[in-house]
Amino acid sequence: MIWARRAVVAAAILLSFVTLAGAAERIAAIVNKEVILESEVEEEVRARNGSAPLDYHFLAGFTLPLSAFDKMTTVNYPAGHSVLEGYMSLRPQDPISLNYEAIMKQKYGEQRTNEILDTNIHHVICYPVLSIQPPLQQLRAIRPLAVDQTLTELWHFRLKGAPEPIYRRALGYFNLVNSPSTMVNADDLWNFRKQHEGLSSDGGEWVSLHRYAGQDDETDGVVRTRIGTSEAPLRNYFKAWLDYMIAGN
Amino acid sequence: MLTVPAPAPLAAPNPASLRAATAPLEVQRDVEQFLYRQAELLDGKAWQDYIDLFAPEGVYWMPAHPHQTTGDGEPSIFFEDRNLMTIRMKRILHPRAxxxxxxxxTSHVVGNVVLESFDARSGSVVCRSRFHMLEFRRDQSRHFAGSYIHRLAKGADGYRIALQRVDMVNxxxxxxxxxxxxx
Structure with a gap:
């Protein structure tokens, strides 16, 4: 019985990871020219003012088709951790980013700066409850409080010594994506809530995590997806959980 | 991020310094009617009509903390101009949301309407009020309450919101x- 209850918690937490993570990824994907889709308001603002705020680009990501997500890659490591690789430009060439890069080079030198800025991570899940998005300085701590209660705690960070516009970028993302009035997480949190209800019902004994199972590449215990919407991160998470559960036997 | 200039700083209501401005009775009445209409538009989900209550550079702001005097460069619960409000409206109405x-x-009740300042020449007003709002969603009710401060500009067709500050006690x-x- 206790096993079943824990399974419910773990499944609920994990599903929330994936839905929350999905939202974050959707936002930034618009920088990828292949999948760019403009929102109506963004077009109007651009027509009127010549340009639109970066936030509007984030939001336009909502309209991405599923096929765009299939082009992304997740890398799944032992112990349940996983990374969504950068699919937007890791080195944006706008004036704000270039200024930041120049400051980084002064501080760390050319080689170390390149090492830092070329780190191929868009979003990372640290087993079991951290969801971190380094490029936009966002962190989510997903804290299970009880079998039917989960607290999602949102953080954003100011990079020490970085120019104010870099913080404004993180703040804009936080206001639209992670604040209590989020236009992005709203659907994900709603899904999470419905999953809670579904898992606590008698509706079904099994939760399917089989999407694209057997179609990922595995080398030395690291699973790399070929299709971005593979549920490899969930399978990876549950594998770690299972390992911990049987470790004491 | 706003596409209009950030509004001038505005502190949360300070009850100790509360003084009602001297203004004609009809101004008090018009402001109250404006606030009631705003509540009706929100409860009636007349989103575009609600957005149209805002001046072209108007801003809706719900601070994250009562000590904030601006949402410019600080985290907020809402900090939106008409463009962001329009995006929000389109999201709410989107068939796949x-x-x-x-x-x-929802049901809003607005009361305790006090004119803090009244400019007889322009007709502009700063007013504060209190609200209670009950939301029913699926099988749960939620109760939000707090204070509004409105900076209202008087135009040919009535008041327009230059800034609406919303401080929720919860x-x-x-x-x-x-x-x-x-x-």
Missing amino acids: WSQKTQWG GEGLYEYVLQAWV
């Missing part, structure tokens, strides 16, 4: 579900 498909409704609490529409 599944979370908003669930039947939900704004710093946990949210059982997020806020999707303006309070």
Whole structure:
């Protein structure tokens, strides 16, 4: 019985990871020219003012088709951790980013700066409850409080010594994506809530995590997806959980 | 991020310094009617009409903390100009925004309307009021309450909101579900 209850918690937490993570990824994907889709308001603002705020680009990501997500890659490591690789430009060439890069080079030198800025991570899940998005300085701590209660705690960070516009970028993302009035997480949190209800019902004994199972590449215990919407991160998470559960036997 | 200039700083209401401005009775009445109409538009989900209450550079702002005097460069619960409000409206109405498909409704009651300042020449007003709002979503009711401060500009066709500041007494609490529409 206790096993079943824990399974419910773990499944609920994990599903929330994936839905929350999905939202974050959707936002930034618009920088990828292949999948760019403009929102109506963004077009109007651009027509009127010549340009639109970066936030509007984030939001336009909502309209991405599923096929765009299939082009992304997740890398799944032992112990349940996983990374969504950068699919937007890791080195944006706008004036704000270039200024930041120049400051980084002064501080760390050319080689170390390149090492830092070329780190191929868009979003990372640290087993079991951290969801971190380094490029936009966002962190989510997903804290299970009880079998039917989960607290999602949102953080954003100011990079020490970085120019104010870099913080404004993180703040804009936080206001639209992670604040209590989020236009992005709203659907994900709603899904999470419905999953809670579904898992606590008698509706079904099994939760399917089989999407694209057997179609990922595995080398030395690291699973790399070929299709971005593979549920490899969930399978990876549950594998770690299972390992911990049987470790004491 | 706003596409209009950030509004001038505005502190939360300070009860100790509360003084009602001297203004003709009809100004008090017009402001009250404006606030009641605003509440009706929100409860009636007349989102475009609500957005149209705002001046072209008007801003809706719900601070994250009562000590804030601006949302410019600081985290807020809402900090939106008409463009962002329009994006929010389109999201709420989008046929594939599944979370908003669930039947939900609100009821606002606005009272304690005090004119803090009245400019006889321009007709502009700063007013404060208190609200209670009950939201019913799926099988749960949520209760939000707090204060509004409105900076209202008087135009040919009535008042327009230059800045609406919303301080919820439970704004710093946990949210059982997020806020999707303006309070």
